Amino acid sequence: MSEIAQKMPFGYEPPKDDRKGSLIYYDTFEHTTERELDLSADIAKERSFSKLVLYPLHEETVRRMTKESVSAYYKREDKLFEWKRERGEESIVVERLEGKRKKYTPIDSALRHLTQNYPAPHFLFVSSETANLFASFSSFEEWIVKVRLILIMEPSKLHPRLEQYRHRWESIIHA
Template sequence: MSDIAQKVPFGFEPEADIRKGTIIFYDSFEHISGRELDMAASITRERSFAKLVLYPLHEQTVKRMSKEPVSALYKREDKLFEWKKEQGGADIVIERLEAKRKKYTPIDAALRHLTESYPLPAFLLLTGETANQFASYSSFEEWIGKIRLILLEEPNPLHPRLERNRHRWESVT
């Protein structure tokens, strides 16, 4: 606390911050276009979230999750930094945990780090394919009670755990 006395008018109450929570965009960002990133930014603004966190996955993580080849993490991060610069958003963060670890990071460890580091409540923004993969993990039941999901598109076919927890997620398309 500061030792400097501040003067305020009688009855002054500081403005309450109406922006709360975090949207976490968890993806490899290999096939995500500027349109999807713009959609994530508009959801953040429309729903008054405090932060949009972009979480690009390391090559090893993508390899274990989907077996699809991806470009190097630094190249995908460069595209995200360019997009962020165009947006000029101070409320957009590109999380670099996987760049620091330089290896496979389980989704549990990533979500634990993200929920401890950023304001709650946490909403996880996923593609339909990634949502089905997340639902196939045993820890999904634990995490679906702590976070909510926003899907860019509804997966077809829908994983049974997603179907069972339909009240905890929504599709934006």
């Protein structure tokens, strides 16, 4: 630290940061298009989020959650880093927790990590399938009061818990 005293005019208040919170894009990013990534970045900018966190899921997590196979984690992660470089924004972060763990990570652990490391309030940007899947977990009611959901598209068939907590989520594209 500098030992030189700095003088501030009487009544000086530092400028307030208008950007708050984190938009967390929780997805496999297997079939995600650049348009959807751009949409998430535009929403983050439009709503003044301080961070857009891209959270790619590990193959084991996807296999356990949906039973579908996806390409290797590092390939999907490389696509995200390339998109981030093209976009050139400092506020976009590719979260690497699942790449470090290299195994199944429950959504509870992922959300706990994300909410501890990124500024609040937290918004989870997910597909309609992921939202229905998340609503089927027993911990959903514990998490829905801590995070809000932004769905890319409103699901045609809603999980009963999503219906119950309709005030905690919104969809970008209405079906």
